[in-house]
Amino acid sequence: MKILLIGSGGREHALAWKIAQSPLLTELHCAPGNPGTAALGTNVPLKDTDIDRIVTYAWEKAIDLVVVGPEAPLALGLADRLNKAGIPCFGPSQEAARIESSKGYLKDLCAEYDIPTAAYGRFEEATAAKAFLASMCAPYVIKADGLAAGKGVIIAETLPEAETAIDEMLGGRFGEAGAEIVIEEFLPGEEASFFAITDGTHIVPMIGAQDHKRAFDGDTGPNTGGMGAYSPAPVFTPDVQQQVMSEIIEPTVKALAARGTPYCGVLYAGLMIGPDGPRLIEYNARFGDPECQVMMRRMQSDIVPVLMGAATGKLEGQSFQWTDETAALVVLANQGYPGSYEKGFVIRGVEEAAALSDVEIFHAGTAMADGSLTATGGRVLNITATGKTGRDAIRQAYIAVDRIDWPEGFCRQDIGWRMLEREET
């Protein structure tokens, strides 16, 4: 089977790594890929949002399955275009991807189908939004409706801060994405992610994971795409997992099918596990990055039949097998990330670190320049390790981090603290 994987991050390197282990694979193409995927397949210099050229490439190379990593090509309708050309695609249609690309759309869907989530209001106009705020309690959660690269959520502690956030968002701070806003009830609890794959009707549950969104130790500093992750997440007891499937994932898949926009691909549920059980914060129409990387380290079965089954409506009877071991991941990022940073510094020692037992290193923002590996992105390398316990996995990941020689990089030193606290009690 010839597979074309779209994207260039750590998530895509991990997917490529897992796909490359499949006996069903004959050729792996990655567009655009990164130095990590280059070792597993053929990197093709196509931008992930260049829909026309991706479809042409898939057609010319007689690709059997396209797997889409990031959300931007999905929101641009890549899956629709591929399906029209008769090329199976793992990833939802533009319409189904609205569960990620419009927060208001998702909230209305949850309300209609009784999916547990935060109470909310949708607004295009500041006076009505501020009147609604007055009926809520602090902290106030204000979101731009559209895709805002993970930055479109403001949690305001006071009413004046919340009002300023409303004025800024509706005033164009996030462009079109903020033309409409959603104001939500603040949900208390522990945040965690759960993943499931569906062909629009059948569902294969995956597993839970947790990431660390803040840049610095102690979960402080600005929000990032994620500075580390681990799986399993102890907060997902079998009961919680069962509730997530029956109260959130299954009704969502049914609702989208009933609306005539069946969802094909991975549903990434961002959840708050609180005193009343799990509630949905948001969906993403893609795998989490870096959560995908730790899931791939724990997956023991072949991923390709499930990806193909989801893309072709043949998921019935399929399942995954997972190791009970813990997988942990530490992100090495460029100093300055998530703000501005210098590019091009040389990174040494990656091979030595990757040679350690139970360690795999996934590339994200790296490039080869004059034969040297250099840092070109914000999140640059993903150091993953597995272990019998969370403590073993985390320790091994940090031993690997210490082997990498990149003075201009940084990482958090406390990845997995919640999990380790639970293990100790």
Ligand code: AMP
């Ligand atoms: P989102 O982009 O919707 O995932 O929101 C970004 C982050 O804001 C989430 O990861 C949560 O940490 C936080 N958040 C969003 N909505 C809520 C909510 N209703 N209650 C509490 N925290 C929230």
Ligand code: GLY
């Ligand atoms: N790790 C968070 C995300 O992928 O959105």
